[in-house]
Amino acid sequence: MSSGWSWWVIGLVVFNLGVTFCLFVWAPRARVPTLPDGTTGHVWADGTLREGMHRLPRWWIVASLAMYIMAFGYLVLYPGFGNHPGTLDWTSGKELAAATAANAAKLDPVLHRTAAMDVEALAGDAQARRLGERLFVDNCAGCHGRAGLGNPRLGVPNLTDGDWLHGGAAQDITTSIRDGRSGVMPPWNSLGEQTVKGLVQYVLSLSGQTYEADSAAAGEPIFKAICTACHGPEGKGIAQLGGPNLTDAIWLYGGTQEAVETSIRDGRQGHMPALGARLSDGDIHLLAGYVHHLSARGNSTAR
Template sequence: MSAGWSLWVMFLIVLNMGITFFLFLWGPRVKIPTLPDQTTGHVWAHGTIREAVRKLPLWWLLLSGAMFVIGAIYLVLYPGFGNHQGALGWTAHGELAKAEAANNARLDELVLRFREYPIEQLADDPAAQQMGARLFVDNCAACHGRGGYGNVKLGAPSLIDDDWLYGGSGKDILASIHDGRSGLMPPWASLGEDNVKNLASYVLSLSGSPHDAARAAAGKPLFATCAACHGEQGKGNPALGAPNLTDRIWLHGGRYEDIVRTIGGGRQGHMPAWNTRLSEDQIRVLAAYVYHLSHQGDAATRTTL
């Protein structure tokens, strides 16, 4: 802090400690007027409780005096008195650095072991799951939810099913987290409002969802425009991030109105790259945790570590 602010802080400390110390010395000696019964005359509870005057107990005086001494010693040893750095040279940054170094030392052994296994096998390791869960909450839960259920409003996919836009192998998930993903569904409002509604009905029919059969029949020829990305059968294309339209799993909602809005106005999604925030080892552990989320039911079929 600047010299001016330092002096101001020092002044406030001296003022507050000075006033408090004065009251501490003056309090035991002050004479309080009392009645013949040694009370002040103040009463509560309709006169059933009277305020008496007693000397402060010795233990309280000794304890309070010790606090002043401890406070003075603290200001000498630690920073707090303006720009005074403290005789011990203690700093919050230094304490944090020591704690991080100690934590990293404990993690090194785990991280070295984690590197020996593929993502799919690492997903079953309890220590990796615990570390991955913390990384997930800190970095992914804002969009995908704490439990990985996804968020339709944000277009963040659920991570607890086995439906993947860019592939669900350990390698695919690792690439998604490391490098990020960007998806674009172009708007097709140029087809006309009626055709967009017909096409939406046909898309619903692909998954066996309730739909208008007449509109679906009219929209089927129009799906050729969509097949370039989603495939002729609507099964999707992980290479492009085009979702499967036949499984009733919807990124932006599966109501008729939602699909009309998606086709007519298009959609754009962005999964940021985490390689600038997380280390390579952290990304591997996080990828293993995401893989674990979607394979919790078949963990017994995989080889455990």
């Protein structure tokens, strides 16, 4: 603060505290003329309401005095009186630094321990899971849901089903979180309405749903010519390209005829942001452990 502003603030503080303190000293002594019945003589509502006159209660005077003492004490101890730093030398920056250091002193040994564990071990460690869950709720739940069940309307995958677009090994999960993932499914409307219909029926047949045999038979050669490049020769997916398995009952965008048709006709571009810039390596490691735990737990209960 420049010295001009400092004096401005000092002036304001002195003026405000001075004026209110003068009022405080003057008010209990002030004599207000009263009538013999103890009222001031002011009358409202045709005489129904008369203005009484009472002295300030003692507790109010004591409380106000205590407040003045606290205000002056504060201005001596803490910053507030222009550039005067306060005798305690307190700043919000120093308080934050102290709190951060105290937090780190508690957390560092824990992070040191978890950093040395592999992802599978983290999934089995209660303390690591608790930390991972906190990080998941703060950074991932907005898209993946609090329980990690995903959202088919937005193409966000379920992380608890043990099925992976980009691989479920510890390294794959870590890469998904740190570098993000983008699924690129091109739109195929240019193939024509009839061909898209055939492809839809063939995809339905792959996943064991009811389908129209003639239409699916027409779609099969086109699927084998184009779609296998990313979805694998049998439609079972290719993790390196993020091409999902189309033969299971697990769908990123839904497995109804309409949803499959929309996927094929309009394409899909799911995007998982890279969180490496926002989260530390230690946090990403804990998250990978937590995601591993979610998928292992989902495997054992949901199927």
